[in-house]
Amino acid sequence: MRKRRTYGARGILARGTLFAAAALWALSSGVAQATHTKFTQPLPRPPVLTGGEHVENGVITPGANPGSISIVATDRDIVVPGLANASTNPTRFWTFGGFVPPPTLRFPTGKTLNVKFTNNLNDIKGTNPSGTDAQGRFQGLANGTQSGLPGSRTELTVHHHGSHVAPSSDGWACGYYFATGGGSLNYVFPNRESDAKNTTGLERGTTQWYHNHRVDVTGHTAWKGLSGGHSIIDDPNDPKLPKGPAVIEGGVNKGFLYDVSLTIRDLTFASANIGGVVKANQIPYTFLFDGSVGDHLTVNSVPQPFLNVEPTKYLFRFLVPGNARKYFMRLRQSGSTSNITMVQVMQDAGITGPVNRTEIPIGIAERVGVVIDFAPFAGKTLILQNNQGASGQCVPGPSSTCTTATSEIMQFRVGTTVTQQENINVANITRAFPRAADLTPVANTRTVNFTREGSHWTIRLGVSGRLGDDRIMDCGRTDADPVIDTVEEWTVQNPGNWTHSIHTHDVDQICVSRNGGACPASDLFKEVWPFPPNTTIVFRLKPTDFTQVAFDPDATACNPAGAEQPPNPDNTGECQNVDFADNSGDLTTPTFTPDRHGTANVTGDQARAEAGGGRYMIHCHVIEHEDLAMMTQWRVRSNPDGTRNDVPKI
Numbered sequence: 015m016r017k018r019r020t021y022g023a024r025g026i027l028a029r030g031t032l033f034a035a036a037a038l039w040a041l042s043s044g045v046a047q048a049t050h051t052k053f054t055q056p057l058p059r060p061p062v063l064t065g066g067e068h069v070e071n072g073v074i075t076p077g078a079n080p081g082s083i084s085i086v087a088t089d090r091d092i093v094v095p096g097l098a099n100a101s102t103n104p105t106r107f108w109t110f111g112g113f114v115p116p117p118t119l120r121f122p123t124g125k126t127l128n129v130k131f132t133n134n135l136n137d138i139k140g141t142n143p144s145g146t147d148a149q150g151r152f153q154g155l156a157n158g159t160q161s162g163l164p165g166s167r168t169e170l171t172v173h174h175h176g177s178h179v180a181p182s183s184d185g186w187a188c189g190y191y192f193a194t195g196g197g198s199l200n201y202v203f204p205n206r207e208s209d210a211k212n213t214t215g216l217e218r219g220t221t222q223w224y225h226n227h228r229v230d231v232t233g234h235t236a237w238k239g240l241s242g243g244h245s246i247i248d249d250p251n252d253p254k255l256p257k258g259p260a261v262i263e264g265g266v267n268k269g270f271l272y273d274v275s276l277t278i279r280d281l282t283f284a285s286a287n288i289g290g291v292v293k294a295n296q297i298p299y300t301f302l303f304d305g306s307v308g309d310h311l312t313v314n315s316v317p318q319p320f321l322n323v324e325p326t327k328y329l330f331r332f333l334v335p336g337n338a339r340k341y342f343m344r345l346r347q348s349g350s351t352s353n354i355t356m357v358q359v360m361q362d363a364g365i366t367g368p369v370n371r372t373e374i375p376i377g378i379a380e381r382v383g384v385v386i387d388f389a390p391f392a393g394k395t396l397i398l399q400n401n402q403g404a405s406g407q408c409v410p411g412p413s414s415t416c417t418t419a420t421s422e423i424m425q426f427r428v429g430t431t432v433t434q435q436e437n438i439n440v441a442n443i444t445r446a447f448p449r450a451a452d453l454t455p456v457a458n459t460r461t462v463n464f465t466r467e468g469s470h471w472t473i474r475l476g477v478s479g480r481l482g483d484d485r486i487m488d489c490g491r492t493d494a495d496p497v498i499d500t501v502e503e504w505t506v507q508n509p510g511n512w513t514h515s516i517h518t519h520d521v522d523q524i525c526v527s528r529n530g531g532a533c534p535a536s537d538l539f540k541e542v543w544p545f546p547p548n549t550t551i552v553f554r555l556k557p558t559d560f561t562q563v564a565f566d567p568d569a570t571a572c573n574p575a576g577a578e579q580p581p582n583p584d585n586t587g588e589c590q591n592v593d594f595a596d597n598s599g600d601l602t603t604p605t606f607t608p609d610r611h612g613t614a615n616v617t618g619d620q621a622r623a624e625a626g627g628g629r630y631m632i633h634c635h636v637i638e639h640e641d642l643a644m645m646t647q648w649r650v651r652s653n654p655d656g657t658r659n660d661v662p663k664i
C-alpha cells in the first residue's frame with residue numbers, strides 16, 4: 015500500500031477530540047433547544063430568478079445585462095416562522111442573496127446562464143458576530159476547520175450540481191476560490207448536453223442545484239444555508255408537466271402554482287454566542303465524523319410547514335442538500351396508515367418516465383421530481399411522513415437520531431377548487447433516456463470502493479477490476495482519466511455498514527446493475543447514487559464535448575468581456591479546436607496543480623491545470639464524509655489528436 019496522504023498527527027488528534035466532544039454534547043446537551051408547533055406555518059416558496067437579476071440582502075434588482083445573475087453571499091439574521099420567540103431571536107444564516115430559503119434559478123434549456131457569485135460573508139472570517147456556540151466552539155472558518163485542519167478557509171467555490179460545464183465553472187473543491195471581502199467569480203452554465211438518446215444538444219429538463227464546495231468546510235457552510243435549487247426547463251410550453259398560473263408574492267417571482275420546490279433538511283436550533291451575546295434560535299454547527307444531523311425537519315427552511323394545495327396534480331421538486339440525514343418519504347391521509355401512491359417522473363439526470371411509488375427514499379444531494387394528484391382528497395389533510403429509516407439508515411451509522419421529531423416532514427391541506435385545470439396525464443411525462451445497452455462498447459472498466467479505515471473515510475479507485483490505493487483526498491492527484499467520447503463502466507462498492515451518497519461530477523451515469531440484479535426503475539439515470547450498507551452499483555458513463563465545455567486560457571478572442579474568466583462560450587464559432595496538452599496516461603501530480611490547501615487563481619497555474627484536462631470531483635455527498643476527504647478526482651483525456659472543442663456544436 016502506498017503511503018497515504020493524511021492530515022498529519024495533529025489533524026487526526028484534533029478530529030478525534032472533536033468527535034468525542036461532539037458526541038458528549040449530543041448526549042448531555044443542556045443547550046436550550048428551540049421549539050415549534052408542527053404544521054402551523056405556511057411553506058415559503060423561494061424567489062425564482064430567470065436572468066438579469068442582482069440579488070443582495072434580500073432585494074432582487076433587475077440588471078442591465080439580461081441573462082446574467084449576480085448573487086451576493088452574505089450572513090443575515092432571518093426570522094424562522096414558527097420557532098418560539100423567533101421575532102426577538104432571529105436566526106443567523108449564511109445566505110445566497112440574503113434570502114432564506116435561497117433563490118431558485120429557473121432557466122430554459124440551451125440558454126447560457128451566466129452567474130456571478132460574490133463573497134461578502136462576514137461571519138466566515140471569524141470576526142463578530144459569528145461568535146461561538148454554547149460549548150465555546152468557534153463558528154467562523156478563519157481559524158481552521160471542524161475537521162482539525164489549520165489555516166484560513168474564508169473562500170467559497172460554487173458547484174452547480176448536475177451541470178455539464180468547464181472545470182472552471184464546476185466549483186472545483188480545490189480551487190477557483192473567491193474570498194470574502196468582495197471576492198467574486200463568474201460562472202458559465204451553457205445548459206447543454208448530449209447522449210445516446212439526446213442529439214439536440216440541449217440539457218435535459220430536471221432539477222439541479224448549487225452549493226459551496228470548498229473542501230474542508232462544505233459541511234459548515236451547507237449547514238448555515240449555502241445551497242439553492244435550479245430548475246432546467248426542457249420545454250417552457252410543455253403541457254405535460256403540472257405548472258399552473260404564475261405566482262407573484264410581494265412583487266417577487268415565486269414560480270408557478272403547481273410546480274413547487276421542496277428542499278428538505280434537518281437543523282438543530284440552539285443558543286449560541288453571536289457577537290458576544292448569547293442568542294436563542296441559532297444554528298451552531300457541530301461537526302460529527304459520521305455526519306452532522308439536526309433534530310428539526312425543515313422544508314424550505316421552515317420547520318414542518320403546511321402547504322395549501324388545490325385538488326389537482328402538482329409537480330414537487332424534492333432536494334436534500336444535506337448534511338447527512340436520509341429521508342424515506344411516505345404520503346398518508348391524516349390519521350390513516352395507508353400509503354398514497356406518488357408518481358416519480360424525474361431522476362437526478364432528467365425526466366425519465368412515471369414510476370409509481372409508495373415510499374421514496376432520498377439521500378444527500380439526490381433530487382426526485384414527483385407528481386402528486388390531490389384530486390381524490392379535496393377537503394382532506396395529508397401528511398408527508400419520514401419513515402425514519404425503517405427501510406434503511408436515516409443517518410449514517412447508528413439510528414439513535416431517528417426520533418418522532420423527525421417522523422413527519424410537512425402537511426398538505428387540500429382545498430376544494432382548482433384555479434387552472436390542466437388535465438395532466440402522468441403517462442405522458444416521459445423522455446427517451448439512455449440505457450446501459452445504448453452505451454457500448456465499453457472501452458475501460460474501473461472499480462471504486464468507498465469505505466472507512468480507522469479514522470478515515472477513504473476511496474479506492476482502480477482499473478480493470480483491481481482496486482487502487484486506499485487513500486483520502488489529494489488535490490494534486492487524479493484517479494481516473496476517461497478518454498473523451500468513450501464508454502466506461504464503473505463498479506462502485508460500499509462494503510461497510512455506513513450509508514453513503516456517491517456523486518460523480520459533470521457526466522450523467524446509467525445504471526447497469528445493483529447488487530448483481532436489475533436496477534430499480536426509480537434509480538436508472540443519475541449522478542448521485544444511494545448507497546445503503548453493503549451495496550454494489552455498476553454504472554456506465556461517456557464524457558463528451560457537451561459534458562466538458564473546455565476552457566482555453568489563451569483564447570481571449572472568444573471572451574468579449576475581456577479580463578473576465580472564464581471565457582464566455584458564446585457558441586459563435588470562436589475558440590474552436592483548442593489545442594490541449596497531451597494529458598494521456600499520466601495520473602501523477604501535475605506540477606502546475608495547486609496542492610490541497612493552496613488558494614488557486616484563475617490564471618497562470620490554474621489555467622494551465624485546466625488545459626491539462628481539468629478536474630472533476632468524485633465523492634461521498636454525506637457532507638462531513640467529503641470534508642473528511644472521502645473525495646477524489648477524475649479528468650477527461652483528449653482525443654488522440656490532442657484536440658477538443660471548447661464549445662458544443664449543434
Ligand SMILES: [Cu+2]
Nearest residue numbers: 514634636639
Ligand atoms: Cu459517505
